[in-house]
Amino acid sequence: MMTSFLFRALDARAGLFLIILLALTVAIPASNLLLPETSPLHVPTYAVTLMGKYLTYALLALSVDLVWGYCGILSLGHGAFFALGGYAMGMYLMRQIGSRGVYGDPLLPDFMVFLNWKELPWYWYGFDMFPFAAIMVLFVPGLLAFVFGWFAFRSRVTGVYLSIITQALTYALLLAFFRNDMGFGGNNGLTDFKDILGFDVQADSTRAGLFIASGLALALCFLLCRALTRSKLGKVLVAVRDAESRTRFLGYRVEHYKLFVWTISAMMAGIAGALYVPQVGIINPGEFSPANSIEVVIWVAVGGRGTLIGPVIGAVLVNFAKTWFTAALPDIWLFALGGLFLGVTLFLPKGIVGTVSQGWSALRQRSASAAYEAGSDEPPGSPDAPADVSHKRASSDASPQPAE
Amino acid sequence: MSRQTSLLYLDGVSVSFDGFKALNDLSLVIAEGEMRAIIGPNGAGKTTMMDVITGKTRPDTGEVYFNGVVDLTGEDEAAIAELGIGRKFQKPTVFESHTVWDNLELALKAPRGPFATLFHVISGGEKKRIEDLLELIRLGDKRNELAANLSHGQKQWLEIGMLLAQDPKLLLVDEPAAGMTDAETAETAELLKDIAQTHSVVVVEHDMTFVRSLGVKVTVLHEGSVLAEGSLDHVSADERVVEVYLGR
């Protein structure tokens, strides 16, 4: 059962994607650690960290695609799950500082000493242990998503209304985490980390390790998403996306399906956040900002919604552009992003990956027709099936129609 | 007929939308194994009646019972479908970005929970069943085609196939012949008659030739309640029916 479940996840395209991803996951840290700095192939540490950050963004985008691309739930609040995973990791990293903080308190993080707190709040217990923190990385976003989804999906909140309340969710958390008395470092968040699992967070080898961990997490989550979306459950999800009420009349409990992918997706976002924090060295309430969540949706749209590979490519490309723009032309980045989104929705409604695979099958169709005209006996399509039919067919790995 | 011995039992059902009574004290009883045709002018409440039976719309007043004992007004769409009531919509609704095969596979009677479908591996028996249905609805050569690329009539047939795949006790079929050629309409009538051998069927249709060829008891709805009931000849002889419906 399990093997057929995983076996289903792989086909040529997914396999190729995974091979490239894993090759980069090995090659980039290897070149950083093994090649001398003078070598033209040496990747500097700052670049490893930057790309590691992109990988965590890619994982976040993947998690959004799972719910938006396959189940039609347009989440404008996934940044909240990402940030919660990040905070869980940040709390572990804070506890690792121990008495090396400015105030030297063995138990309390600096910001608590500064606020004159005498005791560690109960919800900080256990975060000195990595396994506990790792479980919380999954559990906290998962629980929030479950509770939120339970109410939202049972009351059949859909479409724009759902998107709006996801924005409200992340905004509410933003305000809450800004408060000092919440016990999460308020405005400044959690920072000044020293080590993770006993390794210095600043060390080249640790950075390489975090990069590898991000690459592996992305690969595993990609496989999981593939397996989910290609199972019968995945077909039900697409059915829900395209005709929710029809799916109910077939006897499927739509709210259970939504809750299932929604919770899994939130946990994936949590993992992304947890890998992000040690690489950037800080987590603060800004990560909850509603604009962040909207940006993720843009990455997915640019890469190609409902393709799983697309969001990964979209996240990396857009963030690469962002890094370049904010250094070269900082003032126009937001305009460029807005323009990009408009351009993609107008001219590439299927995103980069959707458009490429569509073009590819159109090309194949054309060469098939050419072969037919050149005298092969098999017609390129049955006479009653118009030529464009096969394009739709070939690019049909559930890519949604643009107007949704 | 009493409630206990009926398959479907509606009594005094009323539904209003913003004060407009779409169903007005509607009572209707369908027996086990029966096929019934429902006719009535546009806006008579035929589709609304199906909405009430399948849990899409809650009645303001009245009773709706399935199998004599199950109160349908307390159940939601998924539960009612699981009880064995299948529905074909007036506007054909199939899953457009799925293939014909996948549409049937999704409809096929099987456990409906997320964990059941997650680990589902299609069995030989299920494949056979889908093959049989494909043949019945004559879409065998279109099995890998996206449902979006089917003609209107083919979508209607696919939806009937999906209905059969669910293997319900009661089929509610809303205007199955709409948009079909005369030949297709005749074939659809034959198909439904076949289905009625083993299922209970309620079929709504405007096409009188179609209704006549079914040769079953007819219920005429008008302004949300039953105007007349009986054989087609009997109801077409009824003056009130002629006035509201056939006479136009």
Ligand SMILES: Nc1ncnc2c1ncn2[C@@H]1O[C@H](COP(=O)(O)OP(=O)(O)OP(=O)(O)O)[C@@H](O)[C@H]1O
């Ligand atoms: N959700 C709704 N909101 C408001 N009015 C509605 C709604 N659904 C149906 N109605 C109204 O109720 C009346 C009955 O509609 P219904 O669709 O049941 O008619 P019908 O008998 O199926 O007609 P047709 O033959 O055109 O399909 C119509 O006047 C319709 O406008």
Ligand SMILES: [Mg+2]
């Ligand atoms: Mg109707």
